[in-house]
Amino acid sequence: MSDAVIETDCLTRKFAVRGKGRKVVTRTTMCAVDNLQLRVSPGESVGYIGANGAGKSTTIKMLVGILVPTSGTVRTCGLDPHRQRRQLAARVGVVFGQRSQLWWDLPVRESFEILAAIHRLPAADASARTAELTEQLELGDFVATPVRQLSLGQRMRAEVAAALLHRPRLVILDEPTIGLDVLSKQRLREFLVTERLSHGTTLLLTTHDMGDIERLCERVLVVDHGSTVYDGSLNGLAQTAGSDRILVLDFVEATTDLTGIPHTKHLGSEVGGARQRLSFDSENTTAAMVLAAVGERAELRDLTIEEPDIEDVVRRIYQARR
Numbered sequence: 001m002s003d004a005v006i007e008t009d010c011l012t013r014k015f016a017v018r019g020k021g022r023k024v025v026t027r028t029t030m031c032a033v034d035n036l037q038l039r040v041s042p043g044e045s046v047g048y049i050g051a052n053g054a055g056k057s058t059t060i061k062m063l064v065g066i067l068v069p070t071s072g073t074v075r076t077c078g079l080d081p082h083r084q085r086r087q088l089a090a091r092v093g094v095v096f097g098q099r100s101q102l103w104w105d106l107p108v109r110e111s112f113e114i115l116a117a118i119h120r121l122p123a124a125d126a127s128a129r130t131a132e133l134t135e136q137l138e139l140g141d142f143v144a145t146p147v148r149q150l151s152l153g154q155r156m157r158a159e160v161a162a163a164l165l166h167r168p169r170l171v172i173l174d175e176p177t178i179g180l181d182v183l184s185k186q187r188l189r190e191f192l193v194t195e196r197l198s199h200g201t202t203l204l205l206t207t208h209d210m211g212d213i214e215r216l217c218e219r220v221l222v223v224d225h226g227s228t229v230y231d232g233s234l235n236g237l238a239q240t241a242g243s244d245r246i247l248v249l250d251f252v253e254a255t256t257d258l259t260g261i262p263h264t265k266h267l268g269s270e271v272g273g274a275r276q277r278l279s280f281d282s283e284n285t286t287a288a289m290v291l292a293a294v295g296e297r298a299e300l301r302d303l304t305i306e307e308p309d310i311e312d313v314v315r316r317i318y319q320a321r322r
């Protein structure tokens, strides 16, 4: 028997699409997930990325049994997700960034009590786990507050706690950091890293945020039109998609002379030349080397390094294949 946490074979999901011509209504089918072969082993952390409409959510819905495949097979934690949804719920925790699994009008704590009862956790176990998650996710200030009064960052932390209450062996997160501020994102990512290390939890997450992938995922899958177009390490992704980083440089005085620095490209200037943008190829140089060269030409006041945009990485992967 396979020990895979997720295993799909030729997994396919089609949808009927109604189109309206001038006189007739046409019916076509579109393939949202196309012969997907996927195997995830225990303890892996996998980022699942792709353009809008690439098929990520449809895959997740089949993995948790919300949608039935048109053809092919899927096993999640050794179970048939659609037929064995109840048993699967005990082994999987799911967080949909755009949808809540908490009771809107109840205090957070009461949602946890209901979920603990649904999962039939022994009382002592439930209260120990609730206390652990409340501390780690810093929920203490608002466990008595109704969910509808929480900020987005607070609610997302409560959602993650709710999904992990029963110590699932697989956690699936669909856009967990969408709309969160930098600090809330950082806290959530740190928690997920710790949780994974201490419990050996398997993570699968979809995101449009490259920071999530960089901090949380060892393996990355890129999907295009329902098929996998990249499956490998984060480093390999950078090699395939290019590894340009962008430095935003603020100078004491306006400057324009930033051309000719090795492995960099001048992208433009703002604020009358006091702010310059420079991209550099992190495979061949480092931020420190570029800054040293810049510092010889003009006096720097401040700088930031922009994370690569995930849409950009995905676009480059798609282009490299065409």
Ligand SMILES: Nc1ncnc2c1ncn2[C@@H]1O[C@H](COP(=O)(O)OP(=O)(O)OP(=O)(O)O)[C@@H](O)[C@H]1O
Residues within 6 Å of the ligand: 015, 016, 017, 031, 032, 050, 051, 052, 053, 054, 055, 056, 057, 058, 059
């Ligand atoms: N219930 C449905 N009926 C018809 N078409 C659907 C349905 N659900 C999804 N689709 C279509 O299937 C394709 C894949 O959608 P899916 O939501 O899986 O993409 P996604 O990669 O999750 O996108 P996003 O990043 O925008 O969430 C899209 O073209 C979408 O319009």
